[in-house]
Structure formats: structure tokens, C-alpha cells
Amino acid sequence: MRKFAAPLAAAFLAFLFTAASCSGDGANAAVLWTDQPEFAFYAEMFNASQDRYKVEVHYFESPAQRLTETRDFPDIAAASWLKSASTRALFRPLDDLFRKETISSSSFYPKLLALGNIESKQYLLPVSFNIPALIFARTYGQPLSNPFTIDMTEIMEQGKAFNEEASGLYTRMGFSPAWDDEFLFITAALFNTGFREASPIAWDPLALEQAMLWIQQWIAHANTSIQAEDDFAFKYLYDPPEKLVSEGRILFSYMDSKKFFTQAEERRANLDFRWIAEKEVIPLDERSVYLGILKKGRAKKAAVAFTQWFFQEDTQRMLLESSKKSRLMETSFGIGGGFSGLRTVTEQIFPQFYPSLLGHMPPESFLSPPAILPRNWMSVKERVILPYLHDRIRSQSREEIRSLERRITDWYRLNRE
Secondary structure (H helix, E strand, O other): OHHHHHHHHHHHHHHHHHHHHOOOOHHHEEEEEEOOOHHHHHHHHHHHHOOOOEEEEEEOOOHHHHHOOOOOOOOEEEEOOOOOHHHHOOEOOOHHHHHOOOOOHHHEOHHHHHHOEEOOEEOOEEEEEOOEEEEEEOOOOOOOOOOOEEOHHHHHHHHHHHOEEEOOEEEEEOOOHHHOHHHHHHHHHHOOOOOEEOOOEEOOHHHHHHHHHHHHHHHHHHHOOHHHHHHHHHHHOOOOHHHHHHHOOEOOEEEEHHHHHOOOHHHHOOEEEEEEOOOOOEEOOOOOEEEEEEOOOOOHHHHHHHHHHHOOHHHHHHHHHHHHHOOHHHOOOEEOOEEEOEHHHHHHHHHHHOHHHOOOOOOHHHEEOOOOOOOOHHHHHHHHHHHHHHHHOOOOOHHHOOOHHHHHHHHHHHOOO
16 A cells, blocks of 8 residues: 555645646635645645635745745745744734634634634634654553553553563563653653743753653663663664564554554554553644734735635545545645644544544643744754753763753854844
């Protein structure tokens, strides 16, 4: 099945760049900038659904950054990082869509919708989000305490119980938080580190340090030492995590919802999962996608028409059905690469297309989106914050390594934008 996925993805990308080169038809053709290739498909479906308006899709790796550099604005943006201070002022309020009842504010996840609300006006609407998960083999016989979520203590204790040694070396290991730096970041989020946009970034240093100390205690308690974990990883962790889990070499592996649900069906068939949570909080991935209409766009009516069409339950059901028929689901998860920002779509329609979600839907009250982050957040996170977390859990104290504050200051000094 996978051999068809690459040509399909290429076909959609070809449509993207074809759409980007089309000339507009006055106010009836809206230009949409996105970092989500799926929107090329959505625009094609919208254009085919009626003959009054058209949407042309332009793909950029970082639409948020490009919006701050252009004088030729699109009509719509659907991307990550649109909520930052440098971009959110570019959008027009969408409250009139709620007042006309063409879109219902009650249809959205409230916490996600709130992030697009600035000074009591709704500028951005949530398109999609993803959730961190822990995967394990369906054949694992030990019952977990909750059908929806798993907390850090249970991961640690179940992982420790799964361990096996021979001649002083681990031959199987339940789980190590050091296997994936992204898991370290999730731990920091669950300790309320609270990374957020400031001048340039703010966080709670004490909470971050407590999170890293907890990780170090976890490693010592469950797996002897970071050296023992690294030795095990060097010897065994060369296969994909889903294979290691299925074969019983490890018990758990971290994987977010987008990656899990774009695994081949035959791989997912042998896997189960739980959402990672602590004290009834599930931290959402920072790359949640939002949609907004630009103030300086030239095709307001077409932009509004697409927005009204897209944020309907029936539309998103149709998009999921069409994605399945066209096999786009093999490379793309859900709506806009994640769970839909429309609550009824995620809770009632997604399980029809992703049966493994039955009995596994995350409690709405648990979902916790991150604070507003700068548009270059992923660069800072990947090049500065994750390396710091990686180094910190391997040092006895934070004084032994270069501080996170210094690393961020140096990175911004060398990467002025």
C-alpha cells in the first residue's frame, strides 16, 4: 500500500505549485497560504463544490514568517504560529461569522478557540491539533489503570517491571525518558514550565529544573543509570520503535497522534496506545494549526465563503471520506494533519475513520494547549531547548553545562531576523 502513497503525495504537491502559479479572478479568487499540504486537496474540493468562488493554495515552509516580510498579502492563512505578536495583528476579526450563525463558536474546543481570541475578538479559528501518546503491544498482558491516559509514575513503574538483565546488562527495557528529547520536553510541560512568547521567550526556570531532576530520579530508579540506558539504546534501538515494541524488546515508545495514525494499518493493528497525561492535563503539540482571514486580502467574500464551508461538520466528514478514497490518509492524519478543532468532528466522526480511537477519545477537559509562542519557536526548540534538555539529564547539576538562558541569547544573537 505504501508504494501508492508517494505518488499521491507528489500529485497533491504538484497541485499546490500549480495552484500557486494560477492567476486570480478578481475578488472571487482567494489566495491561501499554508504549511499544511492537505489544504491543496481541500481547496480543490471547495472549488468543485460551487462555481462562484475559487481558492488558490500557496505552500510555504513558514507562512507566519513570510507574512511579516511581504507587502502582497494572501486572503487566508492556515498554518502554525499565526498567534505570535508579529503576525496576529495582520488578521481581521471573525466574530461576525459567529453572529450570523454561519459558524458556531460552541462547535470548537473552548481552550483551543480561546487562543485565537485577542482582546475579546476572535481573530483565528483552530483547524487541528495533535496529542502525545505512548504506544505498546496489544499483547502486553499487564492491565493499565486507565483506558484513556497514562501518567509518568505508571510509565516508570510498568517500565521497571518489564526490564530484564543478563550478566549485568539489560536485554530488554520497558522505557527510558532519555530515548526521545521530545518526551523530555513533554515532561517539562507537565511540570508547568510554561514556555511562552516574551522578549523573546519566557519560562519558569524552577519548574524546568524540577522536571529534569524528576527525570534523573526516574532513570536511577527504573534503569540504574543514564549510562545503562545509553548502552541499551546503542545495542538495540536501531529498529523502528513500533517493531521494538511488537517484538518485546521495549515496552513503551513515545509517538504523537499524527505519527501514530499515519503508520501503515498492518503496523497499527498490533499496537495499542494511551495519551500522556498528568493530573488531568494532556499537553497538546505546539504546532496546532489555525486559520485566519487577512486584513489586507483582496478577496474577502471568497475568503469568508471558504472559511464558512471549511468549518462545517458535514464538510469535514466529506473531506475525511474523500481523503480515505484517494488514499491521502496513508500520508496525512485527520483534518489539516491532526484532530479537528471542531469537537463533534473529532469525538463523533474521527472514530468512524480511525476505529482504534473507539474507547480512546481524550477527555475534552484534559486538553491543554501551550501558551502563545514566537513564530520561530520550532527553530529555537529544536536547536536550543531540546539539546539543553538532552545535556541537562546527563549532568549532575545545571552549573556543569551552559545555561538555557545563555544558549537562547546566543542563538538569537546569531540568528537575527
